[in-house]
Amino acid sequence: MKKQLIALITLLLPLTAVAAGGASVPHSMEPDLQDQASLQNGMKLYVNYCMGCHSLEYQRFSRAAEDLDVPQDIIEDNVIFSPDAAFNDQMKTSMSEEDGETWFGAPPPDLTLSARLHGTDWLYSYLLGFYQDSSRPTGVNNAVFELVAMPNVLEPLQGVQEKVCPEAGASDDVSDSEADCDTLEVTHQGELSPEEFEGAVYDLTNFLAYVGEPSKLKAQALAPKVLIFLFIFAVIAYFLKREYWRDIH
Numbered sequence: 001m002k003k004q005l006i007a008l009i010t011l012l013l014p015l016t017a018v019a020a021g022g023a024s025v026p027h028s029m030e031p032d033l034q035d036q037a038s039l040q041n042g043m044k045l046y047v048n049y050c051m052g053c054h055s056l057e058y059q060r061f062s063r064a065a066e067d068l069d070v071p072q073d074i075i076e077d078n079v080i081f082s083p084d085a086a087f088n089d090q091m092k093t094s095m096s097e098e099d100g101e102t103w104f105g106a107p108p109p110d111l112t113l114s115a116r117l118h119g120t121d122w123l124y125s126y127l128l129g130f131y132q133d134s135s136r137p138t139g140v141n142n143a144v145f146e147l148v149a150m151p152n153v154l155e156p157l158q159g160v161q162e163k164v165c166p167e168a169g170a171s172d173d174v175s176d177s178e179a180d181c182d183t184l185e186v187t188h189q190g191e192l193s194p195e196e197f198e199g200a201v202y203d204l205t206n207f208l209a210y211v212g213e214p215s216k217l218k219a220q221a222l223a224p225k226v227l228i229f230l231f232i233f234a235v236i237a238y239f240l241k242r243e244y245w246r247d248i249h
């Protein structure tokens with residue numbers, strides 16, 4: 001029995017390694033839901049660059065405003081573009097699914113749960129992963145989403161990114177230089193430097209992480225208070241116990 005178990009485990013181990021390897025992406029990020037400035041900037045970027053095509057069906061303007069501490073009039077003046085939309089509505093795009101299908105060949109999916117579906121590392125890498133590819137109708141391809149139908153909407157900020165080979169001499173190993181030509185490099189800078197752009201994409205991903213699980217923001221803020229309460233309560237309970245048992249010992 002034991003032998004069979006060991007055999008089974010040795011059989012399964014490489015499989016889990018393959019599964020983990022398949023999910024690996026070039027960049028990683030750690031969401032920080034307590035960083036309100038980052039979340040606010042992420043929301044601003046989302047509204048300006050993404051909401052034209054993608055909805056957040058399960059997120060209301062009012063909820064985001066409350067959680068991220070953005071005043072209602074700012075939301076109404078700067079975030080709600082559609083004349084039919086109100087403060088309490090869901091953050092929907094005004095583009096219909098049919099138009100999306102016709103224009104891009106694939107309707108832009110709802111992004112409410114995208115951070116939970118793909119993970120934030122993937123999302124972050126995806127947004128950093130657009131590069132020039134003249135064979136594509138949009139002129140770009142994506143390092144983690146092959147043949148993607150989405151145009152590189154952040155190009156004004158990032159600039160033009162291309163696949164390049166490392167400069168001669170940078171790598172001694174000539175044999176696999178073909179594979180090395182996968183390095184992405186910004187060849188014409190946009191409004192932001194590469195570091196600033198990574199910061200902006202971090203904020204955007206952070207915002208989408210919040211949207212995927214809005215209650216986590218409050219839960220995390222509450223956690224230290226709960227721990228302090230538990231600590232104080234433990235001290236009281238300890239003295240109470242001493243008091244009760246005093247006569248028995």
Ligand code: HEC
Nearest residue numbers: 049050052053104106107108109114147148149150151153
């Ligand atoms: C001009 C329309 C358009 C805009 C603007 C746009 N997207 Fe997209 N996006 C698409 C389309 C179309 C797809 C579907 C791609 C496919 O299936 O090949 C897509 C796919 C995606 C996906 C992959 C989703 C999945 O689960 O397959 C993510 C993530 C995404 N977009 C994020 C964003 C973010 C973040 C922004 C804002 C910076 C943005 N998009 C702006 C059109 C757009």
